[in-house]
Amino acid sequence: xxxxxxxxxxxxxxxxxxxxxxxxxxxxxxxxxxxxxxxxxxxxxxxxxxxxxxxxxxxxxxxxxxxxxxxxxxxxxxxxxxxxxxxxxxxxxxxxxxxxxxxxxxxxxxxxxxxxxxxxxxxxxxxxxxxxxxxxxxxxxxxxxxxxxxxxxxxxxxxxxxxxxxxxxxxxxxxxxxxxxxxxxxxxxxxxxxxxxxxxxxxxxxxxxxxxxxxxxxxxxxxxxxxxxxxxxxxxxxxxxxxxxxxxxxxxxxxxxxxxxxxxxxxxxxxxxxxxxxxxxxxxxxxxx
Ligand code: PDD
Numbered sequence: 001x002x003x004x005x006x007x008x009x010x011x012x013x014x015x016x017x018x019x020x021x022x023x024x025x026x027x028x029x030x031x032x033x034x035x036x037x038x039x040x041x042x043x044x045x046x047x048x049x050x051x052x053x054x055x056x057x058x059x060x061x062x063x064x065x066x067x068x069x070x071x072x073x074x075x076x077x078x079x080x081x082x083x084x085x086x087x088x089x090x091x092x093x094x095x096x097x098x099x100x101x102x103x104x105x106x107x108x109x110x111x112x113x114x115x116x117x118x119x120x121x122x123x124x125x126x127x128x129x130x131x132x133x134x135x136x137x138x139x140x141x142x143x144x145x146x147x148x149x150x151x152x153x154x155x156x157x158x159x160x161x162x163x164x165x166x167x168x169x170x171x172x173x174x175x176x177x178x179x180x181x182x183x184x185x186x187x188x189x190x191x192x193x194x195x196x197x198x199x200x201x202x203x204x205x206x207x208x209x210x211x212x213x214x215x216x217x218x219x220x221x222x223x224x225x226x227x228x229x230x231x232x233x234x235x236x237x238x239x240x241x242x243x244x245x246x247x248x249x250x251x252x253x254x255x256x257x258x259x260x261x262x263x264x265x266x267x268x269x270x271x272x273x274x275x276x277x278x279x280x281x282x283x284x285x286x287x288x289x
Contacts, residue, residue: 004081006074006115011081014116023112025094028102029152031112032056033092036075037247038117041085041289043075044247044282048210049091052149057093059148061104065093065111078115079288087119088248092151125249129275132255132267133169135244137233138162140173140181140205147204159184170244172233172257179230181205186246187212188254190231190239191270198235201228211245211278218277224270233257241268251275 003014024030034053037044050071054064064071075089092114098105142155159171163184172188173181180188181200187209189199197219202208219226236242242254242262251274253267 003117004078006078006113008110008112008114011077017114017116019094019112019114020097022097022100023094024096024098025092025112025151027100029150030060031092031094031151032060032062032149033090033151034149035247036089036091037250038079038084038087038089038288039279039284041079041287043079043089043285043288044279045210045214046072046075046285047283048213049247052208052210053091053093056149059145060095060150062093062095062111065113071113074113074115076288078117082117082119083289084117084119085289086122087117090114090116090118092116094151120248128169129249129252129267132253132265133244134167134256134259135170135172135183135254136163136166136168136258137174137180138171140175142173145204146181146207147202149207156184168256170254172244174233175205175230177230178232178234180233180236181230182207182209183244183246186244186249186252188236189215189243189245190236191241191243191268192235193238193240195225195240195270197224197226197270198231199226199228200230209245209247211247211250214278214282215245215251215274218274218281221281222273222277237262239263241271243267243271243274250278 004011005014005017007017034049036049094112096109096111138159163171171184244252253271255265
């Protein structure tokens with residue numbers, strides 16, 4: 001079956017999906033995006049992802065390109081047309097097409113909206129979660145507004161590649177004080193020796209992950225203690241457990257950092273519990289396919 005993309009008002013065959021070369025996303029990275037999980041034919045936490053999209057756009061002094069209800073319709077329709085039951089949906093909004101100039105265009109231009117869907121191999125992810133993943137650390141050399149989900153991901157791209165080159169699955173950014181900020185495309189967590197879950201507080205230094213918010217809700221529901229504070233690499237290495245959260249991996253155990261094992265080097269019980277509980281706590285939308 002052929003893949004379909006939604007591009008600026010039209011559903012087009014994936015292979016033919018195009019944006020203009022003077023789109024400000026392409027020229028200047030002037031845009032934002034969102035990624036939402038599709039599970040059992042339904043969208044996971046769509047409402048919260050759309051709220052974050054709205055916030056990212058407002059930080060760029062932009063508004064939603066279409067109404068929330070129209071966007072929800074387009075998302076469902078794109079999932080339906082691709083018949084993806086387990087996968088991801090990507091939304092990308094850029095300021096639109098204009099003659100190249102750093103400042104905003106003086107004329108009113110239409111924001112560009114692209115929606116794509118892709119299937120995920122859930123079995124493969126489950127297998128990875130059974131053994132856990134390795135991460136490396138890299139200096140956090142990103143700009144000061146990583147709370148905005150912008151399409152400008154070069155430091156994240158380079159970090160992820162460095163991880164790949166080192167045989168690891170992800171990279172954790174570390175600030176100039178030796179404290180972990182977040183993963184290249186995820187939020188970072190540890191479980192201390194006293195069974196306290198620790199993750200960096202929301203600020204302009206991290207993207208406030210939707211999965212992170214849900215994980216916090218689960219922890220509170222299960223009467224676990226959550227501390228929102230920064231932790232060092234040394235503290236992570238001495239922890240009982242480490243894990244990361246993201247829409248693409250939900251709750252993923254981290255079993256080593258820079259080649260050093262965390263505890264026994266196996267996924268821990270707290271991480272496993274959060275992973276099992278995840279879809280019981282996240283907001284699951286109506287079945288689309
Ligand atoms: N990334 N931090 C960064 C830098 C991210 O890129 C992401 C998500 C997260 C976790 O956010 P959430 O739980 O809402 O997915 C944190 C997406 C999945 C991506 O770029 O593919």
